[in-house]
Amino acid sequence: MAAYAAALGRPVLNGTRAKLERQAVELLGQGLPEAWLCDRARELAVRGWADLVQHAERSTAPIEQLHEVPGTGRPGPPEWCGECGDGTGTAARLNPRFRKVGPEDARELCPRCHPDRVARATV
Structure with a gap:
């Protein structure tokens, strides 16, 4: 915690x-x-x-769009697109909060795989 x-x-x-x-x-x-x-x-x-x-x-806070984690039958975040997260890979793959694009001073949520953007796009 x-x-x-x-x-x-x-x-x-x-x-x-x-x-x-x-x-x-x-x-x-x-x-x-x-x-x-x-x-x-x-x-x-x-x-x-x-x-x-x-x-x-x-809580009334929305829960982001959940997708099944392959092979587990459990929900999880959308699969990492592989193009965001400053090329760090591991951080963005494991933690959707690192799924951002753009220059350091103007980062935006990745439209392809950040849970908040994916959820808004499917609503």
Whole structure:
């Protein structure tokens, strides 16, 4: 729960960390995207809350378009196009947040494979 700890700005108590980690594993197992859950964890810390399941259930934040991860039967982000992410490959392939194009000072979400752009294009 690095996102929670970073937003909190101090070390997380062991009991709270264990609870949030268990809840994150449960929610990931239900197919919720990791990036979406990290955003919800940051919101928890800012609001002084510590129940990720309850917050996820009540959240009105949209969940990006999910695609099946080949061979797993589980949802995941769209497949990486291979053309974005500054040619870093690994980062953009594994984390859709790095799927951006353009010069450093004017980066935009990749229209071919960033979950937010793909989801808007299919709506």
